[in-house]
Amino acid sequence: MPLSKLGDNELSSDSTDFEYEEEDSDNCDFELEDEDSEDITSNGEEQLSNRNDETLGVSYTFPVSHTKMNTKTHRMIYKSVSLEDMEILLDKKVTALNSVLQLGNNTCLILLVKYKWNQDKLLEDYTNGNITNYGLVMELQKQEQRRSNIPLIKEVRDPKFTCHICFDNPSEGRPLTVFTLSSCDHPFCVDCYINYLKEANKDNKLLLRCPEPTCKQLITMSDLQKISNFEWDRKNQEKLREEQKCISAEQQSITEEEIKTRYQGDKLSSKLHDLNLDDISDSEDEDLIYPSHSEEETDKAKCDTDNHSDPDFDTAITNFQQQIMEKERTEREHERNKTIASKYKLNLTENYCSAHYKYFKNCPIPNCDSMVMQVGFDSDKVGTLSEFVERKLVPTVVCTHKHRFCFNCLQEDHSPCPCSLAKEWEKKCKDDTETCHWLAANTKDCPHCSTPIEKNGGCNHMICFKCGFAFCWNCLQKWSLHYNDFNCTVYVGDADDAKKDQDKNKKLLRRYMFYFELFDNQKRSLDADKKLLRKFENNLRKIQERCGVSWIEALFYRESMDILFRARHELMWTYATMYYIGTKNSCELANAAQQLFSRNIEKLSRLFLDTKIEMIFKQRNKFLNYANLVEETRELLEETFLDYISKDQTKLI
Amino acid sequence: MAKRDLCAERIQQERKQWRKDHPFGFYARPTRAADGSLNLHNWDAGVPGKAHTLWENATYPLTIAFPDEYPAKPPKIRFPPGFYHPNVYPSGTICLSILNEDQDWRPAISLKQLMLGIQELLDTPNPNSPAQEPAWRAFEKDKEGYNKRVKEQARKYADRK
Numbered sequence: 001m002p003l004s005k006l007g008d009n010e011l012s013s014d015s016t017d018f019e020y021e022e023e024d025s026d027n028c029d030f031e032l033e034d035e036d037s038e039d040i041t042s043n044g045e046e047q048l049s050n051r052n053d054e055t056l057g058v059s060y061t062f063p064v065s066h067t068k069m070n071t072k073t074h075r076m077i078y079k080s081v082s083l084e085d086m087e088i089l090l091d092k093k094v095t096a097l098n099s100v101l102q103l104g105n106n107t108c109l110i111l112l113v114k115y116k117w118n119q120d121k122l123l124e125d126y127t128n129g130n131i132t133n134y135g136l137v138m139e140l141q142k143q144e145q146r147r148s149n150i151p152l153i154k155e156v157r158d159p160k161f162t163c164h165i166c167f168d169n170p171s172e173g174r175p176l177t178v179f180t181l182s183s184c185d186h187p188f189c190v191d192c193y194i195n196y197l198k199e200a201n202k203d204n205k206l207l208l209r210c211p212e213p214t215c216k217q218l219i220t221m222s223d224l225q226k227i228s229n230f231e232w233d234r235k236n237q238e239k240l241r242e243e244q245k246c247i248s249a250e251q252q253s254i255t256e257e258e259i260k261t262r263y264q265g266d267k268l269s270s271k272l273h274d275l276n277l278d279d280i281s282d283s284e285d286e287d288l289i290y291p292s293h294s295e296e297e298t299d300k301a302k303c304d305t306d307n308h309s310d311p312d313f314d315t316a317i318t319n320f321q322q323q324i325m326e327k328e329r330t331e332r333e334h335e336r337n338k339t340i341a342s343k344y345k346l347n348l349t350e351n352y353c354s355a356h357y358k359y360f361k362n363c364p365i366p367n368c369d370s371m372v373m374q375v376g377f378d379s380d381k382v383g384t385l386s387e388f389v390e391r392k393l394v395p396t397v398v399c400t401h402k403h404r405f406c407f408n409c410l411q412e413d414h415s416p417c418p419c420s421l422a423k424e425w426e427k428k429c430k431d432d433t434e435t436c437h438w439l440a441a442n443t444k445d446c447p448h449c450s451t452p453i454e455k456n457g458g459c460n461h462m463i464c465f466k467c468g469f470a471f472c473w474n475c476l477q478k479w480s481l482h483y484n485d486f487n488c489t490v491y492v493g494d495a496d497d498a499k500k501d502q503d504k505n506k507k508l509l510r511r512y513m514f515y516f517e518l519f520d521n522q523k524r525s526l527d528a529d530k531k532l533l534r535k536f537e538n539n540l541r542k543i544q545e546r547c548g549v550s551w552i553e554a555l556f557y558r559e560s561m562d563i564l565f566r567a568r569h570e571l572m573w574t575y576a577t578m579y580y581i582g583t584k585n586s587c588e589l590a591n592a593a594q595q596l597f598s599r600n601i602e603k604l605s606r607l608f609l610d611t612k613i614e615m616i617f618k619q620r621n622k623f624l625n626y627a628n629l630v631e632e633t634r635e636l637l638e639e640t641f642l643d644y645i646s647k648d649q650t651k652l653i
Numbered sequence: 654m655a656k657r658d659l660c661a662e663r664i665q666q667e668r669k670q671w672r673k674d675h676p677f678g679f680y681a682r683p684t685r686a687a688d689g690s691l692n693l694h695n696w697d698a699g700v701p702g703k704a705h706t707l708w709e710n711a712t713y714p715l716t717i718a719f720p721d722e723y724p725a726k727p728p729k730i731r732f733p734p735g736f737y738h739p740n741v742y743p744s745g746t747i748c749l750s751i752l753n754e755d756q757d758w759r760p761a762i763s764l765k766q767l768m769l770g771i772q773e774l775l776d777t778p779n780p781n782s783p784a785q786e787p788a789w790r791a792f793e794k795d796k797e798g799y800n801k802r803v804k805e806q807a808r809k810y811a812d813r814k
Contacts (some may be wrong), residue, residue: 164761165724166659167666188761192724195659196760199725203754211760213751 057130073646074382076395076407077375083336086349086371093119101126106220111500113206115349117355153179153190163194165211178407181223186212194340194597195230197224201343207386221341228341325367332369358385361400364410370400392418392645404566413569416641417577425576429516447476515579522572525605526565533561534607539602548582556620560604560627567601574641581644594635600630661723664693669763677701678712679768694719698730700768702807705777707800711739711807715746715771717764727751727758730767737806739789748784749774 081089097108097119115122155175162169163176163190170176178187188211197219202207208219208586353360354535359374374385382388385408388395394415395407404413405421414422443452446462448469453462460473470479536557574594578587604626607619616623671681678701683691696717702708714737718729730752731745732738740748750757751770781791791799 164763166662167670170660186761191657191759196725199722205755209759213757213759213762213766215759 028542074388074391074393075378076385076388076393076397077184077378078395078397078407079373079375080370080374080398080400082370083332083346083349084398086353087345087371088621090345090349090352097122106222108220109348110207110218114278117352129484152182153177153230156187161187163187163189163192165189165196181210181217183217183220184210184212184215185221186210186215188212190230190360193227197227197340197344201340201347204347204351206344206347221344224344225341228339228344232339242567248567262612272467322367329367329369359408361397361407363401363403363407364403365399365403366400368401368403372397372399374407381604389419393642394418404569414573414576415570416574416645417580418645421577421580422573425519425579427510429519444473444476449472512579515575518575519572522568522575526568526572527567529561529605529608533558536561553617556623557616561608561624563627563631563634564601564608567597567604567634570634570638571598571601577641587644588635590640593640594631597630597633597637599631600626604630658775660719660723661693662739664719668693671764675765676769679762679772680712681717685802694721698768699773700772701779701812703776708807709809710812711813713775714808724760726754728764728767729763730771737802738775738785739780739792740774740782740784741788742784745757746784747771747774748779748782770808 063192094105094109094112097112098105100123101111103111111122112119115125154177156170156178157175159169159171161176161178162179168176168189177190179190179193180187193211196211197208208224209215210217210219228556278366335342337343355370360371361374363370363372377383377388382391386397389408394413394414394417396403396404396415397407405411406414406419409419409423409424411426417425443454445451446453446464446467446469448464448471449467451464451466453464455462455473461470461479462473463470471477472479571594574590574597578590578594581587604623607623607626610619662711668683668717679699681698683693684695684697688691696719697718699712700715701712701720702710708726712737714733716731718731720726720729732741732747734745735814736745742748749765749770751759751762778788778792780793788799790801791802
């Protein structure tokens with residue numbers, strides 16, 4: 001679905017569609033609430049009207065962006081969403097469609113499902129009058145108008161009535177609760193209906209029909225909502241009754257109101273309890289046993305435990321964080337599956353997202369269930385993600401849980417290194433990391449075929465196992481030269497011509513090793529920093545008690561740490577980028593920016609070395625200043641690289 | 654309120670209904686385990702061929718398996734493996750829209766309706782959804798061969814007189 005293609009607007013010739021035209025021009029698929037993006041869209045609309053005169057087939061709604069060095073570049077516009085956001089978005093989409101079609105929300109939703117969410121096609125068919133299911137539309141319309149106020153759930157007492165699913169009849173004193181669709185006259189008992197719908201939900205079915213075989217009526221959202229509410233209320237009442245039973249056994253004079261409030265209170269406290277926060281901190285207390293000394297001494301003891309890293313302790317913390325995430329996720333999942341209607345809505349949303357899989361990507365971090373939605377590109381040349389990536393730009397996005405990842409390759413953020421190069425680099429690292437270290441330390445390359453060779457005996461006469469070339473381990477010259485008083489232990493200044501090729505290889509390898517070491521070093525520092533942060537956060541409770549600081553006051557530590565993480569991450573990937581683009585471009589500017597950046601990072605990083613809590617809080621301002629500095633230089637670096645990449649696409653590998 | 658076992662309830666009811674009234678020539682009953690107990694989830698059944706068709710004078714055996722989700726999901730009805738019919742898979746599974754949960758299955762379809770549907774299918778195969786190669790090819794290209802094979806099959810399952 002290209003954004004706002006004006007060319008698609010053929011429908012506007014029809015009289016009814018003024019509204020639709022507007023709708024389409026900002027493509028109600030992706031209606032955003034963000035103020036920023038609204039700005040962008042409104043700008044875009046101005047542009048649109050300007051371009052309308054030109055006979056351009058395609059126009060885009062976002063203004064073109066530039067780097068700080070004023071080179072034209074492109075940026076992906078995105079929005080991070082949760083499934084819940086998507087549900088709201090879908091509702092809006094349906095309402096918007098209804099404002100055009102005027103068929104009612106239920107019908108519009110069903111039509112959208114039938115058209116596999118292809119709204120343009122649906123509108124086109126509708127205005128041309130050749131909707132494939134025109135009969136269906138009429139039927140649905142009738143359905144909407146009919147009996148909207150008649151209760152769908154009622155009790156039947158007539159013993160002649162039979163539910164055709166369970167063949168149950170009402171008997172005297174035991175009426176049957178039945179449910180009928182608003183659109184037909186086929187009552188079935190509520191339990192059977194609920195069972196049927198639940199099974200259909202399990203199979204992710206979106207078009208559900210009346211259980212009567214001859215009846216073609218579709219079950220609409222409002223029908224579903226009604227039966228779902230009924231079920232939910234009944235469930236709660238049952239719970240309440242059970243609770244009441246338990247309580248009345250102990251204490252008979254409690255009113256229902258009291259029970260209700262008590263029940264809600266219980267739920268809250270159990271939620272808190274489930275989060276396990278207290279448990280963990282308790283167990284941690286046991287880990288770090290302080291004998292009851294004076295405060296200063298305990299501080300010392302604490303620092304000691306800080307400095308030596310206990311692997312079990314570390315994994316326990318990671319597990320703890322994962323547990324929280326998992327717990328939250330299951331809670332959300334539970335919420336989504338709670339009622340028939342909510343599960344159906346979830347199915348709808350998932351169906352919508354998978355129908356637009358190019359525009360929705362799930363966050364790749366385990367246990368994170370948020371999504372990122374591609375909104376568009378601020379460019380007249382780039383329309384799709386692949387075009388964007390072809391230009392060596394990185395679509396880095398941040399999900400609702402603040403995880404940064406690349407929208408294209410769904411890996412950890414690797415900007416400013418282009419996707420293809422990042423992939424190559426990762427592969428190279430995986431293949432070569434350990435090997436390279438070992439090779440550099442223990443082998444020499446065969447001067448003839450450059451195969452790495454390990455010396456396996458005392459003699460200097462080497463024969464390459466691959467090409468059979470005989471050479472001297474010392475000077476890497478032909479062995480045949482060594483017969484006539486040739487002394488290779490004398491230093492020779494000039495390099496041989498034959499050596500040049502080998503030198504080139506060696507240079508490349510050295511170059512790789514150089515950047516790899518930088519990359520690896522940053523990665524290690526990053527991991528170490530992460531460990532430090534975890535420790536800090538886990539000790540924060542005690543710190544708070546000891547120093548009397550609030551959580552808000554300690555927030556700066558976390559924030560500056562986050563900035564440090566991001567900075568290290570980005571620096572890491574600039575090294576990888578430099579390995580690939582360094583030779584082909586004059587990179588003085590990039591080098592300078594890199595240098596400045598890494599210096600600032602080190603400044604910030606040094607602050608974290610001080611683990612004394614009091615010192616940390618004393619240096620609060622320093623932290624903030626350096627963090628700001630790092631952030632500024634990071635932006636500068638990012639822009640510089642973006643500039644390099646945007647300025648000259650062809651020079652890149 | 655006690656939780657209702659809708660599946661068992663429905664199967665019992667189907668059995669009751671079937672006993673009370675079923676079309677002539679058909680049979681359907683739960684299987685018995687070795688110890689003589691009834692297995693309500695697995696049934697044996699038979700569908701007679703319609704008179705004045707290739708399929709007449711024979712009763713074709715079926716097995717019916719009711720899943721736990723029944724009646725939200727359809728029962729699985731099969732002919733013996735290798736049954737010769739354009740819309741029957743080599744495994745014996747029948748390709749019929751009312752037996753397909755993604756197509757026309759509805760919880761209110763009764764066993765009687767299913768059996769009558771299968772009888773109907775025997776002589777009016779649907780060449781648009783072939784399920785096995787030999788019968789379908791013969792039905793499309795070689796009517797004579799097809800008729801011969803069907804009659805052969807009818808003799809195999811012929812009613813004892």
